[in-house]
Amino acid sequence: MTLRARGLRYAYPGGHAALDGVDLDVAGGERVAILGPNGAGKTTFMLHLNGLLKGEGELQVAGLPVIKPNLRELRARVGLVFQDPDDQLFMPTVGEDVAFGPANLGVQDVPARVAEALAAVRLDGFEARAPHQLSMGERRRVAIATVLAMRPALLVLDEPSASLDPRSRRELLQILETIQATLLVTTHDLLFAAELCERTVILAAGRVVADGPTDALLADAELLARYDLELPRLVNASTTTS
Ligand SMILES: Nc1ncnc2c1ncn2[C@@H]1O[C@H](COP(=O)(O)OP(=O)(O)OP(=O)(O)O)[C@@H](O)[C@H]1O
Ligand SMILES: [Mg+2]
Numbered sequence: 527m528t529l530r531a532r533g534l535r536y537a538y539p540g541g542h543a544a545l546d547g548v549d550l551d552v553a554g555g556e557r558v559a560i561l562g563p564n565g566a567g568k569t570t571f572m573l574h575l576n577g578l579l580k581g582e583g584e585l586q587v588a589g590l591p592v593i594k595p596n597l598r599e600l601r602a603r604v605g606l607v608f609q610d611p612d613d614q615l616f617m618p619t620v621g622e623d624v625a626f627g628p629a630n631l632g633v634q635d636v637p638a639r640v641a642e643a644l645a646a647v648r649l650d651g652f653e654a655r656a657p658h659q660l661s662m663g664e665r666r667r668v669a670i671a672t673v674l675a676m677r678p679a680l681l682v683l684d685e686p687s688a689s690l691d692p693r694s695r696r697e698l699l700q701i702l703e704t705i706q707a708t709l710l711v712t713t714h715d716l717l718f719a720a721e722l723c724e725r726t727v728i729l730a731a732g733r734v735v736a737d738g739p740t741d742a743l744l745a746d747a748e749l750l751a752r753y754d755l756e757l758p759r760l761v762n763a764s765t766t767t768s
Contacts (some may be wrong), residue, residue, distance in 0.1 A: 528554045528680050528708045529575070529587050535732075536570055536581030544570040545581055546732030554679070557709040559719035559740060562729035563754040568712040569609070571729065572682050575710070576604040588679040602631055605673025605707070609684040611657075611665035620644070620660075620668050621653030627676045643675035644668075647701055663694030667701070674705070681707040687715045716757050720744055728753050 529552040536545040544567045552558055560568050573579040575587050577597045585592040588603035608614050617623040621640055628639045644652055647667035657665055666686065673681060686702070687695045699721055702709065713719050719726055719740055726743045728736040730753050736743055743749060744757060 527586070528552050528556070528589075529710070531571075531574075531583070531585050533583035534571070534574065534581050534585055535583050536567075536574065536579060538570075544732055545574075547583070548729070548732065548734055550727060550734055550737075552708060552710065554708055556725060557723040558711070559723035559726045560710060560712040560729055561714075561716065561719060561726055561753075561755055562712075562735075566729045566753075567732040568729055569684055570732075572606060572684055572710070572712060575680065575682055576600045576606055578606070602627075602676050603679045605676055605678035605681045607666075607669050607673055607681070607683040607686065609688060611662070611669040614669040614672055615657040615665060618656060619653065620649070620655045620657055620671075623657060623668060624653075624671045624675050627672060631676065639675050640671075643671040646674050646705065647671045648697065661694075663690050663698070666690065666694075666698065670701070678707055680710065681705060682710045684712050685714065686711060687713060687718045716744060716755060728755070 529550060531548050531550045534545050534548040537543045548571060562568055570579065574581055574585060574592065577592050577600055587600060590596040590600055592600060615623050617626060624640045624643050625636050628636050633639055640653065644650055647670050649664065649667055649671065657668055660668065686698060690698060699718065702722055711723060723740050726740040727734055735753065736749060750756060
């Protein structure tokens with residue numbers, strides 16, 4: 527198992543139970559979408575996977591229990607891509623941002639790692655560019671490159687298609703489809719989930735309320751309605767008339 531959570535609970539200071547007993551297993555190589563309404567706990571769950579937040583219960587990721595002594599190793603094995611690339615990029619150039627992780631790990635040939643990660647997100651040659659002068663879609667790809675440069679076993683992305691135009695969204699899908707790591711993606715973009723992930727988990731009020739093949743879950747109108755999930759209307763129309 528690349529991920530094993532049992533009874534994972536977390537309350538933010540102030541007492542709000544954001545995770546209320548999450549049980550989840552993800553095997554190596556799976557691509558899993560995590561859907562759910564605003565406030566369901568999706569981001570909170572993601573932040574547990576490399577120990578940025580620490581809840582109660584059992585959590586093992588990439589072969590390691592998520593406990594303090596393992597945090598350094600976990601941050602190498604688990605790549606977290608935040609929803610806002612500006613939370614991830616903080617160096618003057620793209621090259622330095624992508625080099626930061628591998629340099630910290632003591633990797634031998636950092637420039638080769640950087641070139642490889644930028645090529646994977648189709649930003650070859652962007653090393654000298656300033657992140658703040660890139661478009662949103664490009665910044666998101668740089669953010670993904672910063673974690674790919676660590677060659678993570680598990681790649682976790684929070685709403686990767688948010689605020690991308692259709693072409694950038696399509697390019698991102700193609701990039702993610704070629705990535706070898708186990709993938710966990712939270713999204714409100716149900717079609718993005720359907721194209722990328724064979725499996726979907728629905729989180730609501732801090733618990734897993736559904737888990738199964740993406741196609742089956744997205745075809746269950748009652749289930750979607752119950753958790754405030756909605757397919758684009760035109761797609762509904764074409765599926766009901768065909
Ligand atoms: N830093 C925080 N302090 C206090 N409460 C928080 C904090 N971050 C999130 N919460 C609360 O925890 C719950 C879960 O939030 P979380 O961000 O995990 O939801 P989400 O499923 O990612 O939602 P969204 O779809 O809007 O991104 C929400 O009720 C939210 O108000
Ligand atoms: Mg969120």
